[in-house]
Amino acid sequence: MKVLFAASEAMPIIKTGGLADVVGALPKALSRKGVEVTVVLPKYGEIPEDILARAVKIAETEVQLGWRTQYCGIEEFWQDGIRYVLIDNEFYFKRGYLYGYGDEAERFAFFSFAVLEALDKLEEMPDIIHCHDWQTGLIPFLLRTKYKHRAGYTHIRTVFTIHNLQYQGVFSREVLQDLLATGDNSFTQDSLDFYGAGSCMKAGLLFADKLTTVSPTYAQEIQTEAFGEKLDGVIRQRSGDLRGILNGIDTDVYDPMKDPHLAAAYRNSLTKKRLNKIALQEELGLPLNGSVPMIGIVSRLTGQKGFDILAEALYSLMQENLQLVVLGAGDQAIEAMLHDTCMNNREKMAIWFGFNESLARRIYAASDIYLMPSRFEPCGLSQMIALRYRTVPVVRETGGLRDTVDSYNEYTGTGNGFSFVPATAHDLLFTVRRALSFYENDEAWRKIIANGAKKDYGWESSARQYQQLYREIVS
CATH class of the missing domain: 3.40.50.2000 (Glycogen Phosphorylase B;)
Known part of the structure; x- marks a missing residue:
């Protein structure tokens, strides 16, 4: 054929x-x-x-x-x-x-x-x-x-x-x-x-x-x-x-064991994954701390991707113990909002405006949590790449995000990430905080990552x- x-x-x-x-x-x-x-x-x-x-x-x-x-x-x-x-x-x-x-x-x-x-x-x-x-x-x-x-x-x-x-x-x-x-x-x-x-x-x-x-x-x-x-x-x-x-996703291209852009190759080792976090912190001028939870975003900066929802939540998010790394380009008002927030929170946030495939891979590898609060998402590849890099996705339940991310259930031990439905800052904040609480529970966090590793997101x-x-x- x-x-x-x-x-x-x-x-x-x-x-x-x-x-x-x-x-x-x-x-x-x-x-x-x-x-x-x-x-x-x-x-x-x-x-x-x-x-x-x-x-x-x-x-x-x-x-x-x-x-x-x-x-x-x-x-x-x-x-x-x-x-x-x-x-x-x-x-x-x-x-x-x-x-x-x-x-x-x-x-x-x-x-x-x-x-x-x-x-x-x-x-x-x-x-x-x-x-x-x-x-x-x-x-x-x-x-x-x-x-x-x-x-x-x-x-x-x-x-x-x-x-x-x-x-x-x-x-x-x-x-x-x-x-x-x-x-x-x-x-x-x-x-x-x-x-x-x-x-x-x-x-x-x-x-x-x-x-x-x-x-x-x-x-x-x-x-x-x-x-x-x-x-x-x-x-x-x-x-x-x-x-x-x-x-x-192309699992040969997106493979943390073979990715030439990373500071340390890894598969399931969270210790080696953490080396990538420290390397990215050093690269972007963030405080070096392997234990602080890092949230990554690689995205077009548009309303479709939920940045208006994130904007309402960002002040409260910056009060949490975390680091936020954003890579992307798009709407000038969104870029200005992110820039202003970053300038006021240099110890907690780093941004890179533009497209940089090498940096994107390092963000996937370094992050503990990957955030996608999209208003709609036909499929989304980023959440699958994040799972491939043993990064836990936090998403809004829409389109392909709903089809690929199952919210963690602490009673059954099932789920590979966290999700919310209403497109509100309140629900985004609640879900991120829930993810952060499980990040502090090493056994639960390893279980969530292991659940994500079981599923094949290849073609x-x-x-x-x-x-x-x-x-x-x-x-």
């Missing part, structure tokens, strides 16, 4: 968030099961030079984008046994950042057309195109409309995965009509129309053969008005074709479910 992944980012090629982790790891797990996977990405200028140097141009073509005729280079290279194909157009992709430009509609409409134009330049056509998030949502629509009669394309089926429904690729109707060279008939309620505009996410939801999202709970949540982002009706309409398949189970889904589609 041949599957082509179309995505806007993938580890270790280029990354801004969890999407890249999934698109980087899932193909390797599928490959181990005999699925032949090719990953297609834009050729960003930010891709590391050592990777770009290995890319070999195999073809070039032109993409008709409305009235524009644009160059499209097709390059390939191999990474970890997976073939990667890069779509080259410097005007669209050789920029300072991956996202955030005024012509996002044009950039990713070009990418969607280019993926389909590149297919007959590759050795063999795929059985399935697996599209990821709004940046590739137009591909199923184009395959069903513009390419439905092209020779060699009629057998291709599509899967569309929702990684985060909040980001939908909504653009004006006029812009999309121009780019897609399509008429009013494509902007009806049962097509691309989204309250008078056009939605790339909706295109994927309506025109793909099957839909998936990244956890069973999120698959249920997005069918409700509270989490459906105005697309819950469309998703309920397609509910029979929707699967919630929990993401995994094997999820890959098996995707493989079964692919089989259903092609049959």
